Amino acid sequence: AQTVTQSQPEMSVQEAETVTLSCTYDTSESDYYLFWYKQPPSRQMILVIRQEAYKQQNATENRFSVNFQKAAKSFSLKISDSQLGDAAMYFCAYRYTGTASKLTFGTGTRLQVTL
Amino acid sequence: EAQVTQNPRYLITVTGKKLTVTCSQNMNHEYMSWYRQDPGLGLRQIYYSMNVEVTDKGDVPEGYKVSRKEKRNFPLILESPSPNQTSLYFCASSFTSSGTQYFGPGTRLLVL
Numbered sequence: 414a415q416t417v418t419q420s421q422p423e424m425s426v427q428e429a430e431t432v433t434l435s436c437t438y439d440t441s442e443s444d445y446y447l448f449w450y451k452q453p454p455s456r457q458m459i460l461v462i463r464q465e466a467y468k469q470q471n472a473t474e475n476r477f478s479v480n481f482q483k484a485a486k487s488f489s490l491k492i493s494d495s496q497l498g499d500a501a502m503y504f505c506a507y508r509y510t511g512t513a514s515k516l517t518f519g520t521g522t523r524l525q526v527t528l
Numbered sequence: 529e530a531q532v533t534q535n536p537r538y539l540i541t542v543t544g545k546k547l548t549v550t551c552s553q554n555m556n557h558e559y560m561s562w563y564r565q566d567p568g569l570g571l572r573q574i575y576y577s578m579n580v581e582v583t584d585k586g587d588v589p590e591g592y593k594v595s596r597k598e599k600r601n602f603p604l605i606l607e608s609p610s611p612n613q614t615s616l617y618f619c620a621s622s623f624t625s626s627g628t629q630y631f632g633p634g635t636r637l638l639v640l
Contacts, residue, residue: 417570448628458571458618458631504570508629515586516561516620516629518570 415440417507419519426495427527433480434490434522436505445509447481447488448516452502461503464488492524500526530555532632534619540638541609549604549635551619557630558623560602561586562594565616565634574617577602609639 416439426432438447449461464472464481471479476496480489492499505519532553541547553560561576563586573586577596591613593605602621606613616636620629 450631456616456634456636458620458634460628460630463628506571515573515576516563516571518563518572520568520570 415442415507415509415517417505417517417519419503419505419522421522422520423523423525425525425527426492426499428495428497430495431491431493432495432524434492434503434505434524436488436490436519438486438488438505438507438517440486440507440509442509442511444511445507447479448506448508449477449479449488449490450504450506450518451499452504452521453498453500458504462490495526497526497528500524530630532619532621532630534617534632534635536635537633538636540640542640543610544608547606547609547637549606549617549619549637551602551604551632552600553602553619553621553630554600555621555623555630556599557621557627558599559627559629560596560619560621561629562592562602562604563618563620564588565618571618574604609637611639613637614639 418437445466447464451459462474476493502521507517535550562574563571565571575594577583619632622629
């Protein structure tokens with residue numbers, strides 16, 4: 414079974430600084446997707462970024478980028494120029510393309526942003 | 529506006545009293561899922577549906593039922609709720625099995 418591990422329950426970053434959230438996963442599949450979701454205090458699940466496993470190029474979305482290391486099964490999220498609105502719980506998630514609609518989530522990392 | 533809606537958003541009930549949480553999407557998505565979120569466990573899939581009348585179990589299906597009679601709706605049914613089903617529930621949908629899943633706002637359920 415696939416598993417997703419987020420080893421940092423909590424992280425803190427100062428405003429305008431850069432922070433990296435870690436995620437590792439375990440799978441025997443070669444074709445899959447990886448996601449980072451943000452959950453602010455409103456509890457809404459918001460997609461931050463998505464990476465297709467077949468793509469070597471790391472995905473980027475404005476201040477958010479990933480470091481995808483397929484061989485190491487690592488998928489970290491880098492947030493640049495952190496803002497107060499980035500404070501939230503961040504979940505890493507895995508989805509095998511051959512299994513309909515199943516997302517496997519990590520346990521989450523709570524990010525605090527300080528002034 | 530493209531969205532996934534859930535009702536109710538908050539629900540307090542008692543053990544054994546049947547309840548239904550509705551989920552509806554207006555994006556013509558084929559795939560829909562239910563998840564529950566518990567502290568320290570992340571989100572876990574309860575059931576999913578690949579299309580009308582096609583549903584299957586996720587990781588934690590015990591105590592839940594679902595149905596998919598229409599493409600847009602995917603209700604979650606708790607026939608006899610128990611306190612261990614107290615949780616935050618999310619419905620999600622995607623156009624394809626590999627597409628990005630869009631989440632509803634969540635339903636916070638407390639079973640006394």
